[in-house]
Amino acid sequence: MPCTGGLNKLSMEALFSNLKHTIVSPIPSLFTFNMPGNEITKLMGVSVDDVMARIPGTKLESKGPLLITHWGMSGPAILKLSAWGARDLAQMQYQFRVMINWIPDFSEISLREQLNGFRTQLSRQLILPRNPFSLPQRLWEYLVTKLAHVAPDRRWADLSAKEVNALVRVLLFCEFEVKGKTTFKEEFVTAGGVSLAEIDHRTMESKLHPGLYFAGEVMDVDGITGGFNFQHAWTSGYLAAQSI
Numbered sequence: 312m313p314c315t316g317g318l319n320k321l322s323m324e325a326l327f328s329n330l331k332h333t334i335v336s337p338i339p340s341l342f343t344f345n346m347p348g349n350e351i352t353k354l355m356g357v358s359v360d361d362v363m364a365r366i367p368g369t370k371l372e373s374k375g376p377l378l379i380t381h382w383g384m385s386g387p388a389i390l391k392l393s394a395w396g397a398r399d400l401a402q403m404q405y406q407f408r409v410m411i412n413w414i415p416d417f418s419e420i421s422l423r424e425q426l427n428g429f430r431t432q433l434s435r436q437l438i439l440p441r442n443p444f445s446l447p448q449r450l451w452e453y454l455v456t457k458l459a460h461v462a463p464d465r466r467w468a469d470l471s472a473k474e475v476n477a478l479v480r481v482l483l484f485c486e487f488e489v490k491g492k493t494t495f496k497e498e499f500v501t502a503g504g505v506s507l508a509e510i511d512h513r514t515m516e517s518k519l520h521p522g523l524y525f526a527g528e529v530m531d532v533d534g535i536t537g538g539f540n541f542q543h544a545w546t547s548g549y550l551a552a553q554s555i
């Protein structure tokens with residue numbers, strides 16, 4: 312019963328070439344995004360409870376907490392994106408752009424209304440010290456001054472239409488260049504493996520070789536974080552053992 316866990320392509324081929332099983336090319340899943348030299352990494356340790364992360368030009372998107380690290384971005388929103396996009400991102404050789412919506416409860420229209428409302432409601436207040444979206448203050452200051460280029464001494468009443476546009480852009484459509492990936496210390500799983508089309512999912516028996524059973528990550532199964540990979544390994548191991 313092969314239950315070797317996730318293996319690299321060469322080891323997979325060496326092990327299974329005689330068996331003529333189809334191997335879906337193994338690639339890593341559950342990784343974090345590297346952004347070498349990007350100023351956002353100076354905010355390492357800052358986390359946001361709920362963002363929407365998207366990969367422009369693809370349908371890949373994921374919602375959840377995000378953590379800024381000293382090498383780039385991590386947290387559930389990023390790890391889920393890496394799992395769902397494992398194959399696409401490998402094809403891009405881990406060079407792509409990620410777009411973060413820091414306040415996904417807002418649409419572009421509702422955010423514009425909100426910002427224009429602040430121009431009258433909070434007119435005499437400085438923009439920088441008062442963060443109206445419950446974002447971490449360091450992140451708010453970075454987005455406002457460094458990315459939207461709004462001067463630190465600006466009051467809400469003085470916000471120009473151009474600056475409103477800039478704030479909308481950085482709050483909802485904030486793009487970062489990703490160059491490479493890092494495996495998060497506690498999370499790693501291999502996408503790809505022995506093709507599921509050739510395994511009976513009720514018994515885990517090979518459809519090509521009666522009496523041969525598979526279990527766990529050696530198969531083309533990978534899950535997001537949260538114990539799903541362990542669960543699959545245990546469940547498929549149980550099924551295979553019962554069938555044997």
Ligand SMILES: Cc1cc2nc3c(=O)[nH]c(=O)nc-3n(C[C@H](O)[C@H](O)[C@H](O)COP(=O)(O)OP(=O)(O)OC[C@H]3O[C@@H](n4cnc5c(N)ncnc54)[C@H](O)[C@@H]3O)c2cc1C
Nearest residue numbers: 314315316317497498499526527528529538539540541544
């Ligand atoms: C650091 C880390 C953290 C993780 N955290 C989580 C988590 O929190 N939640 C979650 O769901 N998943 C997690 N995973 C993934 C999870 O561990 C695996 O999906 C799961 O263990 C797969 O079980 P398995 O029995 O298929 O393979 P494995 O647990 O990898 O076991 C395979 C065994 O086979 C042995 N072996 C390999 N080749 C051969 C060979 N040719 N001959 C004999 N023996 C061989 C290996 O040495 C190993 O002991 C994590 C993985 C890593 C690396």
